[in-house]
Structure formats: structure tokens, C-alpha cells
Amino acid sequence: MGIALYVAYQALMANETPVACILVKDDKVISIGSNLTNDSLNGTRHAEFIAIDSVLDGLKDRKPETIREEFQKLTLYVTVEPCIMCASALKQLGIGKVIFGCGNDRFGGNGTVLNVHRDNIGETYKSYGGILRCESIQLLRNFYIQENDSAPIPQVKKNKDLLKPYPPMEWDLYDKVDLFDGKGREVAPGGSYKLIDLVQPEDLKVAGDVDMEFYDYFYDIKDGEVDFNKAVKIVDGKRRRVNEE
Numbered sequence: 001m002g003i004a005l006y007v008a009y010q011a012l013m014a015n016e017t018p019v020a021c022i023l024v025k026d027d028k029v030i031s032i033g034s035n036l037t038n039d040s041l042n043g044t045r046h047a048e049f050i051a052i053d054s055v056l057d058g059l060k061d062r063k064p065e066t067i068r069e070e071f072q073k074l075t076l077y078v079t080v081e082p083c084i085m086c087a088s089a090l091k092q093l094g095i096g097k098v099i100f101g102c103g104n105d106r107f108g109g110n111g112t113v114l115n116v117h118r119d120n121i122g123e124t125y126k127s128y129g130g131i132l133r134c135e136s137i138q139l140l141r142n143f144y145i146q147e148n149d150s151a152p153i154p155q156v157k158k159n160k161d162l163l164k165p166y167p168p169m170e171w172d173l174y175d176k177v178d179l180f181d182g183k184g185r186e187v188a189p190g191g192s193y194k195l196i197d198l199v200q201p202e203d204l205k206v207a208g209d210v211d212m213e214f215y216d217y218f219y220d221i222k223d224g225e226v227d228f229n230k231a232v233k234i235v236d237g238k239r240r241r242v243n244e245e
């Protein structure tokens, strides 16, 4: 998930919506996608479709059963819960498993709005959320603040939005998983971590040159809470320091 987060961070730096994903087979990243809806002016170019397309390109002329067999072996890591459209596409392709960061309040198809992954139509797939959730939300918040920069009068006070508490995850909506700490479902409920503890620069290379500022971009998690005391260094041009008024 750290790698998917890094791809989303790269998207933010390129003024794209910071939602990204990777497809993983046998612990290897085989495909990367990030939202291209701004750049391509095409609202369906969601991160998942970009990643899926590149896998499908490699499976040209294969039978549908073979394609489904291949997708069964894949895990999708995506920073935001797949929307209903993507959730359905993943189902038709027979995806093995989905791991996502934050919920998608308006369009979520893996629990928030609909349960596409486990409804009665076709095969089901496993989907677990809440992994690097706060970091995924933070990227989106930074993006929406940037958007305001194009307003005639920059809305500086929006900066404060970066320091708002993060909404709790409504776990009851989602499938349960003990992915990281063996007890809760979030990476560190009650625990503490820095992003660099979870994903090493070496691992990020799969997504291109490693920008070490990535690690300074996120708040640390302390005792299961976002630690707003840490200064978040960058947000260039469109960047700002949240700890300075």
C-alpha cells in the first residue's frame, strides 16, 4: 500500500487527483495506475482502469476464462475504496483481492455505498479497507486545498483543513481483516508508526525515481492517532507548511 500511496503522491505533484493503485502478483508489482481524469478529461480513467488495461494488454487474444484465471492471482492495492463502476469491473475480471486505504463516501462499491464485491451477482471477491487510510485522506485534502489556489483570492484559511481530525472508519461497513497488528484493522490502532517504517525507498523504485520528500509529506501516527505536531514540510508553489500561520 505504501507504493500505491507513493504513486498517488506523484499524481498530486502532477496536479492530478491523488488516487492510485498497484496490481500485485506473487509479491511483485505488475501494474501501476493513477487517476487521469484531469489530464485526459475522461471521467472514467480511474486508477483501477489504467492498471487493469495494462494487464489486459498482456493478455490479448486470451479466452475470458484465462483472463479471469490470471486476475484471480492478483491483489489490487488502491488508496481509495473502488467506486461502484470499478468495483463491478474488478468483479467481472475475477480479481483475487482488494486492499484499500480510505472509504469512498460518495461512490464506494466495496462497502460504503454498495457491496459490489459480495453481492449475489457473479463471483465475490475479498476487499479490506483502512490500510494507510489517514495518509490517503491527507493526499486528497492537500489536493482540494490546491484547487483553491486557482480562485481569484486564494482561500488561505482552507489551510486549516489540513489540521482537522480524521473521521473514524466505520468498520461495520467493511469486511474485517487482521492485516497488520493482529487485533484491529487499521495499520496501527493504538500503535505508532512513521511511513518510512512501513515502506522503504528501495520499494518505491518500482514507481520511478524516489522523491524522499514523500516521507516528510505525511503526519506520523502516534498512539493510533494522527500526530499533528509534526511539521509537514512541503506543499510547494501550491505547497505550504501547515504548522505556520
Ligand SMILES: [Zn+2]
Pocket: 046, 047, 048, 082, 083, 084, 085, 086, 087
Ligand atoms: Zn472508479
